Amino acid sequence: MYRTTDGEEIFIIDGHVHLWDGSKANVKNVHGQQFIDCFYAYHSNLSPKEYLWPKDKFDKYGEEAMYEDLFVTGYDDMAICQPTYLIDFYKNGFNTTESNYVLKKKYPHRFIVNGAFDPRDGEAGLDRLDELSELYKIQGVKLYTAEWRGDSKGYKLSDPGVQRYLERCEKLGIRNIHVHKGPTILPLNRDAFDVADVDDAATSFQNLNFIVEHCGLPRLDDFCWIATQETNVYGGLAVVLPFIHTRPEYFAHVISELLFWIGEDKILYGSDYGIWSPKWLIEKFMAFELPESVSKETGVQLSLAAKKKILGLNAARLYGIDVDAQKKLLVETRRPVPVGV
Amino acid sequence: MTIMAARPAADRTAQVWAQLQSVTDPELDEPVTELGFVTHVDVDAGGGVQIGFRLPTYWCAANFAYLMADDMRRAVAGLPWVTKVTVGLGEHMYADAINRGVAAGLSFQHTFGDEASGELEEVRRTFLIKAFQRRQEALLTSLLEHGLEPAVAVRMKVAELAELPGHLASPRLLDRYLERRFVVARHAGDAARASEPAFVDSSGASLDADGLPGYLRALRRIGVNAEFNGALCRGLLAARYGDVGAPQADIKPVHFVRAGDWKRDGGFASTTGKTAGSI
Numbered sequence: 155m156y157r158t159t160d161g162e163e164i165f166i167i168d169g170h171v172h173l174w175d176g177s178k179a180n181v182k183n184v185h186g187q188q189f190i191d192c193f194y195a196y197h198s199n200l201s202p203k204e205y206l207w208p209k210d211k212f213d214k215y216g217e218e219a220m221y222e223d224l225f226v227t228g229y230d231d232m233a234i235c236q237p238t239y240l241i242d243f244y245k246n247g248f249n250t251t252e253s254n255y256v257l258k259k260k261y262p263h264r265f266i267v268n269g270a271f272d273p274r275d276g277e278a279g280l281d282r283l284d285e286l287s288e289l290y291k292i293q294g295v296k297l298y299t300a301e302w303r304g305d306s307k308g309y310k311l312s313d314p315g316v317q318r319y320l321e322r323c324e325k326l327g328i329r330n331i332h333v334h335k336g337p338t339i340l341p342l343n344r345d346a347f348d349v350a351d352v353d354d355a356a357t358s359f360q361n362l363n364f365i366v367e368h369c370g371l372p373r374l375d376d377f378c379w380i381a382t383q384e385t386n387v388y389g390g391l392a393v394v395l396p397f398i399h400t401r402p403e404y405f406a407h408v409i410s411e412l413l414f415w416i417g418e419d420k421i422l423y424g425s426d427y428g429i430w431s432p433k434w435l436i437e438k439f440m441a442f443e444l445p446e447s448v449s450k451e452t453g454v455q456l457s458l459a460a461k462k463k464i465l466g467l468n469a470a471r472l473y474g475i476d477v478d479a480q481k482k483l484l485v486e487t488r489r490p491v492p493v494g495v
Numbered sequence: 496m497t498i499m500a501a502r503p504a505a506d507r508t509a510q511v512w513a514q515l516q517s518v519t520d521p522e523l524d525e526p527v528t529e530l531g532f533v534t535h536v537d538v539d540a541g542g543g544v545q546i547g548f549r550l551p552t553y554w555c556a557a558n559f560a561y562l563m564a565d566d567m568r569r570a571v572a573g574l575p576w577v578t579k580v581t582v583g584l585g586e587h588m589y590a591d592a593i594n595r596g597v598a599a600g601l602s603f604q605h606t607f608g609d610e611a612s613g614e615l616e617e618v619r620r621t622f623l624i625k626a627f628q629r630r631q632e633a634l635l636t637s638l639l640e641h642g643l644e645p646a647v648a649v650r651m652k653v654a655e656l657a658e659l660p661g662h663l664a665s666p667r668l669l670d671r672y673l674e675r676r677f678v679v680a681r682h683a684g685d686a687a688r689a690s691e692p693a694f695v696d697s698s699g700a701s702l703d704a705d706g707l708p709g710y711l712r713a714l715r716r717i718g719v720n721a722e723f724n725g726a727l728c729r730g731l732l733a734a735r736y737g738d739v740g741a742p743q744a745d746i747k748p749v750h751f752v753r754a755g756d757w758k759r760d761g762g763f764a765s766t767t768g769k770t771a772g773s774i
Contacts, residue, residue, distance in 0.1 A: 188586075394723075404722065
């Protein structure tokens with residue numbers, strides 16, 4: 155919960171968090187090592203100095219640090235775990251629904267745990283999706299299209315086979331499809347970051363919501379274009395938001411484009427924890443005002459009402475959270491303070 | 496090494512750097528040298544050139560990595576004394592394939608075999624068009640801000656644009672735009688180009704004066720995206736290799752600071768009316 159200087163409470167749902175294991179013990183090969191090292195470069199490039207973590211904490215921070223950083227020192231009220239399996243890179247997977255669910259069991263009112271599917275898994279993958287739905291009652295899936303699988307270097311939502319998975323999602327009530335476009339896909343001569351396949355899927359599956367993580371970066375321009383035409387396409391702010399510290403002028407321009415093209419009802423805050431932490435992201439976002447020169451040029455405003463939607467109300471709508479009831483529940487079930495020995 | 500031998504080697508190294516300045520990252524539309532992607536250039540006595548190449552992440556897209564490496568090879572091989580060019584890309588998921596392919600002068604398809612289904616013309620063209628749009632929006636917005644009438648802008652010819660004096664148009668924005676103007680409507684032969692319209696859309700059609708603000712508003716996102724990515728790539732490169740190379744604080748984006756990097760003197764509106772009226 156964030157309180158404004160006027161005492162107003164802002165309910166915050168963090169749309170993008172991870173509980174990963176990038177430790178040496180779990181790394182399978184050079185790709186796994188490079189993956190976590192690359193995350194650390196994002197962390198060290200964009201975090202304020204006082205929030206920099208040592209690499210060993212970053213490799214594997216664990217459940218307690220995560221709870222603390224999100225809900226105690228951070229301002230998150232709830233957080234959505236987005237799994238990234240990477241089973242070709244990590245022995246036990248990088249960040250799985252199963253490991254995320256351990257958190258959910260400990261703190262049931264704090265976490266929403268998403269599943270994942272990979273269309274290259276065929277029939278077995280569909281069965282697995284049924285199982286995830288049954289076991290964890292998932293309302294969403296996270297898709298990482300650049301995931302390597304044997305000889306395959308990724309997939310597109312327009313590939314044959316994906317349709318069956320999306321149909322199954324519809325049937326199981328898994329309404330929120332979070333898509334992260336990554337750097338690899340075969341054939342290599344095509345643009346792996348192209349977001350046109352999200353457009354096709356969103357047109358075909360009007361009952362599903364497509365949340366494009368990182369707002370389609372590095373194809374934010376194409377993402378804006380498709381999101382403005384599709385009513386069921388949303389943008390997740392992870393990676394965009396941390397620019398608010400090191401490069402606020404870039405953040406100002408990007409958030410203006412997003413507000414102009416897709417609007418304040420379709421932008422979702424996400425910290426991408428553990429890459430970045432909610433505490434500084436939220437403080438800076440709440441304090442942020444669009445420079446007048448930018449508002450004048452782009453014709454948009456970032457109002458308090460827009461901030462509230464972005465920080466929680468939009469995600470609450472997608473995940474069926476009754477904010478007032480949830481606030482009450484969180485007060486009633488506040489984590490007990492351990493009694494000193 | 497004697498001074499006599501060192502001088503030509505230093506000259507040749509400088510020539511190689513000058514050639515590399517013309518090679519751009521297709522997505523970011525900035526020279527690879529300014530992005531800090533080239534770490535070193537070595538020239539040997541036999542005319543062999545070795546170029547050190549690095550990227551912000553291990554995962555940077557293989558097709559763009561190949562394009563940059565191959566463009567570097569071609570640009571440098573154009574120097575008359577060069578006998579061989581090797582590009583050494585390090586710490587990249589496809590480093591070995593790219594280094595081998597470029598050294599052997601192989602096409603993209605041959606370099607990657609079954610992992611590619613063709614060459615890179617399509618992706619290259621997609622990004623050339625984006626570069627054209629971004630450069631056009633930056634220039635045109637700047638010209639309009641400084642008093643150029645939309646009705647005049649849409650009728651302007653390439654030759655008239657090229658001749659705008661430095662106090663009316665930022666030379667940097669102007670040169671960058673003209674360099675990409677004929678990415679679209681390429682049918683115009685060199686001789687005819689001067690009399691072609693200065694500003695057209697990505698399909699080569701002329702622009703409408705009344706719709707110009709909306710047209711530019713829509714193009715704006717292309718520059719914003721490229722500049723955001725440029726800042727991200729520079730930051731990741733610095734984080735990966737330490738703060739060597741281009742100091743980040745000095746980076747001046749082409750677009751965001753378009754009004755700040757060039758102080759106009761006068762402008763269209765404040766001239767006698769002769770300049771604005773004559774174009």
